[in-house]
Amino acid sequence: MTTAQPTLQQPRPSSPLQWAASLNPKWLITILITLILVVAQVSVDLLSDIWILPAALGAAVLTESVLSLALRGHLVSIQSAYISGISMTILTKPQQGLIWPFVLGAAISIASKYALTYRGRHLWNPTNFGISIMLLLAPGSVAVLSTQFDNSIWPLLVIWTVGLLVASRAKILHVTGAYLASFVALAGMRALLTGDSFVTELAPVTGPMYQLFLFFMITDPPTTVSTKRGRIAVAITIAVVECGIRLLDELPVETPLHVLLQAPPIFALAIVGPIAKVIDLRRKA
Incomplete structure (x- = not known):
C-alpha cells in the first residue's frame, strides 16, 4: 500500500509587493496601464x-x-x-x-x-x-498627449515602481533600460546641437505618454524580436530614429517627413518595429 504524499501549498504573499510579483505579467501590464490612467487623471486631469x-x-x-x-x-x-x-x-x-x-x-x-x-x-x-x-x-x-506630470515626485515614483516590476517579471527590463539609456544620451547630443538645455530635451520622458511607451509599447512581447541581444539593438535603433525625427525641426525648410514630428517615439517604433520583426521571423524560419 502506498501512502499519499501531502500536497504542498504555496505560501501566501505577505505583502502587496509580493502579491504583485506573483501575478502573471499580463495582469501586471493591465494593472500598470490602469494605474497610469488614474495617476494621469489625478495629476493633469487627463x-x-x-x-x-x-x-x-x-x-x-x-x-x-x-x-x-x-x-x-x-x-x-x-x-x-x-x-x-x-x-x-x-x-x-x-x-x-x-x-x-x-x-x-x-x-x-x-x-x-x-x-x-x-x-x-x-x-x-x-x-x-x-x-x-x-x-x-x-x-x-x-x-x-504631450502633457507632463506636475512637479510632484510621487506619481512618477508609483508608476516606475510598478513599471519596473512589470518589466522584470516579463523579462524585458533590458528593453526599457536600453531605450532609456539611449534616450538620455541622445538628449544630451540634441542639447549640444540645438542649443536647448539638457533638461528641456529630457523632459518628455516624465510624461504619461512616455511611461506607457517605456513599459508597454516597446516591450510588447508579441511584436518584439526573439533574442535578448536583438531586442536591445532594436530599442537603441528606435531611440536613434526618434532622435533623427526630432532633429527635423532644425531643418531650414519643411519636408514631407515633418509630419512625423507629431509623435517622434510613436512613429519611430512604427517604422523600426515591423522591419525588425519581419527580419527576425525570416531568420528563424
Missing part, C-alpha cells in the same frame, strides 16, 4: 470628456469580439482590447471635443492584429499602429 474612456474601451472590446468570432470561431480574452482602449485614451487627446477619433483609433488598433500579420504574427503593437494611422490620416482631429 480626461477632458467623461465619454472618452467608455467610447475607446467599447470600440476596442467590440472589435476584438467581432473579429475573433468571425475569423477564429471563438471569443478571445478582452485583456488586449482593454489595454488598447486604455492606451488610446492616455496617448491621444481630443481636438475640438471630438469623440470619434478615439472610437476609430481603438477599432483600427485591434483590427491590425488580425489584418497585418506575417507568418502568423502581427507586426505592430496594436495601439502604436492605430495612433500612427490616425495622426497621418486625421491630424486635425487627433493629437498625441
Whole structure:
C-alpha cells in the first residue's frame, strides 16, 4: 500500500509587493496601464470628456469580439482590447471635443492584429499602429498627449515602481533600460546641437505618454524580436530614429517627413518595429 504524499501549498504573499510579483505579467501590464490612467487623471486631469474612456474601451472590446468570432470561431480574452482602449485614451487627446477619433483609433488598433500579420504574427503593437494611422490620416482631429506630470515626485515614483516590476517579471527590463539609456544620451547630443538645455530635451520622458511607451509599447512581447541581444539593438535603433525625427525641426525648410514630428517615439517604433520583426521571423524560419 502506498501512502499519499501531502500536497504542498504555496505560501501566501505577505505583502502587496509580493502579491504583485506573483501575478502573471499580463495582469501586471493591465494593472500598470490602469494605474497610469488614474495617476494621469489625478495629476493633469487627463480626461477632458467623461465619454472618452467608455467610447475607446467599447470600440476596442467590440472589435476584438467581432473579429475573433468571425475569423477564429471563438471569443478571445478582452485583456488586449482593454489595454488598447486604455492606451488610446492616455496617448491621444481630443481636438475640438471630438469623440470619434478615439472610437476609430481603438477599432483600427485591434483590427491590425488580425489584418497585418506575417507568418502568423502581427507586426505592430496594436495601439502604436492605430495612433500612427490616425495622426497621418486625421491630424486635425487627433493629437498625441504631450502633457507632463506636475512637479510632484510621487506619481512618477508609483508608476516606475510598478513599471519596473512589470518589466522584470516579463523579462524585458533590458528593453526599457536600453531605450532609456539611449534616450538620455541622445538628449544630451540634441542639447549640444540645438542649443536647448539638457533638461528641456529630457523632459518628455516624465510624461504619461512616455511611461506607457517605456513599459508597454516597446516591450510588447508579441511584436518584439526573439533574442535578448536583438531586442536591445532594436530599442537603441528606435531611440536613434526618434532622435533623427526630432532633429527635423532644425531643418531650414519643411519636408514631407515633418509630419512625423507629431509623435517622434510613436512613429519611430512604427517604422523600426515591423522591419525588425519581419527580419527576425525570416531568420528563424
